[in-house]
Amino acid sequence: MIRAERGELPNHFVIAAISLCVLLFCPVLNLHAADTGVQVQLDAKNAGPRAVENLTERGIVRDYRFAWTSMAQALQSNTLDPLAGAFSGDAMQWLRQTVASQQESGLTRRYLYQSHQLDVVFYAPEGDVMELHDTARYRLQIRDGNTTIHDEPVVVHYVVLMTPGADRWVIRQLQAVPQF
Amino acid sequence: MSRLLRFWAIIGLAGSFVGLCAAQDFHVPESAVAGEQASISTTGSSKGIFYLVGPGVSRRRDITLGEEVQLAPQDLRNAGDYLAIVCSGTCRSENFYVSASKPANLTFLVHPSRVPVAQGDAVSGVAFPFDQYHNLVLTTQNVSFQLTAKDALLWSRSVRTQNGVAWFRTTSGKSAGPVQVTASLDDLKTRRAVQQVASDPCNLRITGQRTSKGIIVRTEPVHDCAGNVVPDGTIVTFTATGTDGLGTVDAPIKQGVARAQIEAPGPTTISVASGVVMGNEIRVGAQP
Numbered sequence: 001m002i003r004a005e006r007g008e009l010p011n012h013f014v015i016a017a018i019s020l021c022v023l024l025f026c027p028v029l030n031l032h033a034a035d036t037g038v039q040v041q042l043d044a045k046n047a048g049p050r051a052v053e054n055l056t057e058r059g060i061v062r063d064y065r066f067a068w069t070s071m072a073q074a075l076q077s078n079t080l081d082p083l084a085g086a087f088s089g090d091a092m093q094w095l096r097q098t099v100a101s102q103q104e105s106g107l108t109r110r111y112l113y114q115s116h117q118l119d120v121v122f123y124a125p126e127g128d129v130m131e132l133h134d135t136a137r138y139r140l141q142i143r144d145g146n147t148t149i150h151d152e153p154v155v156v157h158y159v160v161l162m163t164p165g166a167d168r169w170v171i172r173q174l175q176a177v178p179q180f
Numbered sequence: 181m182s183r184l185l186r187f188w189a190i191i192g193l194a195g196s197f198v199g200l201c202a203a204q205d206f207h208v209p210e211s212a213v214a215g216e217q218a219s220i221s222t223t224g225s226s227k228g229i230f231y232l233v234g235p236g237v238s239r240r241r242d243i244t245l246g247e248e249v250q251l252a253p254q255d256l257r258n259a260g261d262y263l264a265i266v267c268s269g270t271c272r273s274e275n276f277y278v279s280a281s282k283p284a285n286l287t288f289l290v291h292p293s294r295v296p297v298a299q300g301d302a303v304s305g306v307a308f309p310f311d312q313y314h315n316l317v318l319t320t321q322n323v324s325f326q327l328t329a330k331d332a333l334l335w336s337r338s339v340r341t342q343n344g345v346a347w348f349r350t351t352s353g354k355s356a357g358p359v360q361v362t363a364s365l366d367d368l369k370t371r372r373a374v375q376q377v378a379s380d381p382c383n384l385r386i387t388g389q390r391t392s393k394g395i396i397v398r399t400e401p402v403h404d405c406a407g408n409v410v411p412d413g414t415i416v417t418f419t420a421t422g423t424d425g426l427g428t429v430d431a432p433i434k435q436g437v438a439r440a441q442i443e444a445p446g447p448t449t450i451s452v453a454s455g456v457v458m459g460n461e462i463r464v465g466a467q468p
Contacts, residue, residue, distance in 0.1 A: 049349065090314040094258045097236035105240040109233065121343050125304035126291040131343055142233055142265065144240065149231060149271045156261055159316060159344065161308070173316055176235070176261035178277045 038072075039115040040065045047120035050127055060130070060162065063169040064118060071095065072111040078102050088165070089172040110141040113153075118160075127164070133180050134158040206249075206266050208276040214259045214313050215281055220249040228268030234278070235260040259315035280315035286323070288363040290372040295352045296379040297406055303327070303374060304349040307363040309341060316344045326362045329353060329376075352376055356408040378408035384459030386418070386452045394443040395420070395464050397450055401436040409436050414454060422448035 040061045044052035052060075067086035074082045078099055087095055102108060115137045122131035135157055142150035157180055161173035206222040222228075224245030232239040232251065235258035243249055245268060256262070259280045265273040290305040305325060309317040323346035327335040334353050339346040346363075353359060353376055361372045382405035388397035397418055402410040416438035418429045423446035431438040442450065445467045452459035 049347070093314070094236035097258075098238060101236065101238040105231075105238045107231065107233065107238045107240060109238075122345050122347075124289065124306045124347065125301075125349050126289075128289060128291070129306060131345055133343075140263075142231070142263070144229075144231070149267055150233075150263065150265050150273050152273070154275075159318065161316070174235075175259050175280075175316055175318075176277065177279075177318065 037114075038065045038068045040068075040118060041116070042118045042120070044120040044123075047123045047130075049125050050123040052120055052123055052130075056127075060118070060120075060132075060169055064116065064132075064134075064160075064162070064171070066168075067171050068111070068114055068116065072114070074099055075102065075109045075111070078108060085165075085168065086170060087172075087174075088163070088170040091171045091174045106145055108143045110139075110143070112139040112141060114138040130162045130169070132160040132162065134160055135180075206264070206272070206274065208262075208264050208274040209251075210276070212251075212256055212262075212276060212278045213281055214278050214311055214315050215253050215257050217253050218251045218256060220251065220264055222246060222249060222266060224268065226268050228266050231265040231267070232262065233265065234258065234262035237262075257313040259311075259313075280317045280319075281311035281313065283309035283317045283321060283365055283368060284312035285310045285314075286363055286365050286368045286370045288361075288370040288372060290361050290374060292374070294375045294377060297352050297354055297356055297376050297404065297408060298379055299352045301349045302352040303359075303361070304347065305361055305363060305372070306345060306347040307341075307365075307370070308345055309365055309368075317341075318344045321346070321365055324362075324364045326364070327353065327359055328362070329355065329357060329359045334359065354406045378404040378410045379406065380404060380457050381410050381414070381416075381454045381459075382457070384416075384452055384454055384457055386450065386459055386462060388450055388462050388464055390464055390467060394441050395448060395450065396439070396441055397452075397462070398439040399433075399437055399452065399459070402433055402438065402454070410454075412436070416452060416454045418442065419451045419453070420444050420448050421451075422446045 042057055042061050044057055070082040070086040080099055083095055117135040119133045121133055137155050139153045141148055157177050159175045159177055162169045163172055206220055208220050209218045212218045222245045226245050228243050228245050230241050230243045230249050232255060237255045256278050259278050261275055261277055263273055263275045265271055287308040295302045307323050309321050311317055321341045322338055324338045325348045335350055337348055356376050356378050359374045359376050361374055363370050381402045385400045386397050388395050399416060404410060410433060412433050414433045415430050418440045420427045420442045422444045429440040431440045447466045448464050449461060451461045
């Protein structure tokens with residue numbers, strides 16, 4: 001009888017610990033989740049009609065990573081400053097709208113643990129515009145004030161248009177689609 | 181101790197169970213189009229908070245579960261991935277996509293703005309259809325490209341968009357002058373102009389005569405191989421070889437002809453070139 005009671009104790013303890021962790025501690029841990037940096041990989045072997053030069057590939061990877069880092073900062077802190085230089089045109093327009101809308105509603109969003117697989121699907125003959133497909137994986141957190149209302153790892157497919165600027169490639173269009 | 185742990189275990193499990201059961205059921209649109217109204221149906225009867233998070237939008241509003249949540253057209257202007265979240269005790273979320281509306285604009289990039297005639301694959305154009313909210317239209321569209329000069333059709337092709345882009349590349353025409361490049365999609369038309377200029381000179385020929393001030397050389401009217409007048413300002417280089425050595429003079433074409441004066445008292449051989457094109461050679465005797 002005593003053995004039986006002793007045998008039941010660890011089971012109850014484990015169940016209680018797991019349940020309490022689920023109810024109490026996991027959301028708190030999520031609040032402190034930190035981004036580990038944006039990972040970007042580029043595949044340009046299907047690019048056409050123009051081939052992508054090595055230097056251009058490196059530039060795209062560098063500038064796309066910078067753009068997503070900037071966007072994540074802007075939408076987490078609800079400020080436009082980080083967006084300068086990384087976005088242009090329609091992409092910049094909807095990011096401005098997003099920040100303004102978040103400021104109004106009190107929401108913020110976080111893009112954590114980002115990894116992007118970029119495939120170049122079109123590179124204009126004169127090299128003045130490039131279309132890419134991005135299979136993005138990240139953890140999306142949405143907060144209302146200090147309360148996390150959504151926290152989920154997601155895979156999102158983006159159609160991206162980039163154009164060369166004075167010293168970098170900028171994103172002009174960033175449009176999520178259900179599939180490629 | 182055992183009873184206390186059992187109590188917490190039951191509370192924990194019950195809490196988890198209640199949390200799961202309290203999740204509200206709702207249905208997002210299966211398909212939505214940019215700028216069009218949509219609705220989300222919910223079940224239940226309690227109060228809740230509805231959130232809409234998407235490209236360009238972040239909304240929060242109180243709702244009564246069981247009623248439909250209307251999504252305004254201005255909240256769905258941007259095509260992309262949207263997240264609907266309903267919180268009532270716990271939060272549940274569903275995502276849905278908004279696709280671009282019908283094409284309303286055709287962005288058209290053409291290169292170059294100035295091109296020599298009869299150059300292979302020298303003119304290219306890229307067209308992107310966008311809807312009225314500036315979303316890239318990814319459904320297949322037929323874009324027609326045309327090159328016209330003085331209302332005469334030089335070239336045309338119909339191209340289906342792939343991944344939201346249609347493009348062409350073609351040889352420049354044979355005659356110098358402005359060429360209109362048009363991309364059209366249904367009623368949408370976008371025009372760009374390309375200036376075709378003469379290509380490299382062809383059959384470059386010079387004549388020369390000695391005068392009291394030296395040798396005066398001039399080209400015949402400079403044309404390209406298609407007969408187009410080479411534009412004024414094009415540089416022609418005259419090279420004189422004589423007893424005094426080698427000398428060169430660069431002269432721009434003016435009104436179709438380039439002229440130069442060369443001071444060389446002895447017998448002189450003069451040749452002419454423009455760019456990579458060589459012309460004829462003349463010999464002029466010594467000054468009497």
